[in-house]
Amino acid sequence: MRPFDGLQDFVRTxxxxxxxxxxxxxxxxxxxxxxxxxxxxxxxxxxxxxxxIACRILGGGSNVLVRDEGVDALVIQLESPFFSDVKFESNxxxxxxxxxxxxxxxxxxxxxxxxxxxxxxxxxxxxxxxxGNAGSRQGSIGQYVRRATVLDAANEVHVRERDDxxxxxxxxxxxxxxxxxxxxxxxxxxxxxxxxxxxxIWIIKKESQPYGHQSSGxxxxxxxxxxxxxxxxxxxGMKGARCGGxxxxxxxxxxxxxxxxxxxxxxxxxxxQIQQRVWQQFGYDLELQIQVW
Ligand SMILES: Cc1cc2nc3c(=O)[nH]c(=O)nc-3n(C[C@H](O)[C@H](O)[C@H](O)COP(=O)(O)OP(=O)(O)OC[C@H]3O[C@@H](n4cnc5c(N)ncnc54)[C@H](O)[C@@H]3O)c2cc1C
Numbered sequence: 001m002r003p004f005d006g007l008q009d010f011v012r013t014x015x016x017x018x019x020x021x022x023x024x025x026x027x028x029x030x031x032x033x034x035x036x037x038x039x040x041x042x043x044x045x046x047x048x049x050x051x052x053i054a055c056r057i058l059g060g061g062s063n064v065l066v067r068d069e070g071v072d073a074l075v076i077q078l079e080s081p082f083f084s085d086v087k088f089e090s091n092x093x094x095x096x097x098x099x100x101x102x103x104x105x106x107x108x109x110x111x112x113x114x115x116x117x118x119x120x121x122x123x124x125x126x127x128x129x130x131x132g133n134a135g136s137r138q139g140s141i142g143q144y145v146r147r148a149t150v151l152d153a154a155n156e157v158h159v160r161e162r163d164d165x166x167x168x169x170x171x172x173x174x175x176x177x178x179x180x181x182x183x184x185x186x187x188x189x190x191x192x193x194x195x196x197x198x199x200x201i202w203i204i205k206k207e208s209q210p211y212g213h214q215s216s217g218x219x220x221x222x223x224x225x226x227x228x229x230x231x232x233x234x235x236x237g238m239k240g241a242r243c244g245g246x247x248x249x250x251x252x253x254x255x256x257x258x259x260x261x262x263x264x265x266x267x268x269x270x271x272x273q274i275q276q277r278v279w280q281q282f283g284y285d286l287e288l289q290i291q292v293w
Pocket of ligand 1: 056058061098121123124125127128129130132136170176178179180217218291
């Protein structure tokens, strides 16, 4: 018997990953599931465990680089309506992790709830944003979280309360295999003021980041709170540097953009070159912010 026999209507075999990630690069996933309910998710996870197949949860794919060799795992994308519920109760919103962050920001802004507009322009889902505490100088998602519902390694559903959740610079301790939903508490404010702020942040983002290119956000973490990885790469003279079809963005040096014909391997080689150059010139060991699968 094969690992996912009987589950063919939501688990597929040998699925190209490039269309699912913002870099538009990389090989195939050995298995790819889009569960439509908690039951389907649990069944897929159980079958994977019985066959010793690793699992990876994919959100919007805006922070993942898939290797050219592909992913020897079951990739699970919680895309169905079941994982995309949004419930408003006064200034508290409960949100499924498959909800696109931009959709949540527009809904809360229009409802006159302030806070999440600080994340305007960040692609991906609520799940990916929670995992990596997505944000910018204007604020991060973690500061608005009241609790999160997660699925642990034993496939048990748990609620993690705020006191037990730590958010840091582009990271969180929400490290359970699957994040299912989260509750946010926002501040009531005039909707027009929130929408105006949202538009202002969008203009700044568009000017400073290479939207419209194949990329994956900032490649490296800042090595210290007051040291920007992008500034180091820029000062190392690497804006515009290329490796095959991968190029350091001339708009934001911490972004690598994939030009036509690029391979994931080009991006990985360019990452290597940047790390070496920044180490040699400034003594900083740049750590990856993106996930390499
Ligand atoms: C043009 C561009 C601009 C960007 N600007 C910013 C920015 O300003 N600030 C910023 O912080 N980021 C930025 N990013 C990076 C990226 O958008 C964020 O990291 C985003 O939050 C990732 O969300 P995602 O749903 O795409 O996650 P994915 O890329 O799909 O996954 C990222 C990680 O989260 C995990 N994950 C996703 N969903 C779940 C879940 N439900 N349960 C468990 N684990 C999960 C994945 O397994 C993976 O480890 C940018 C990216 C791009 C392409």
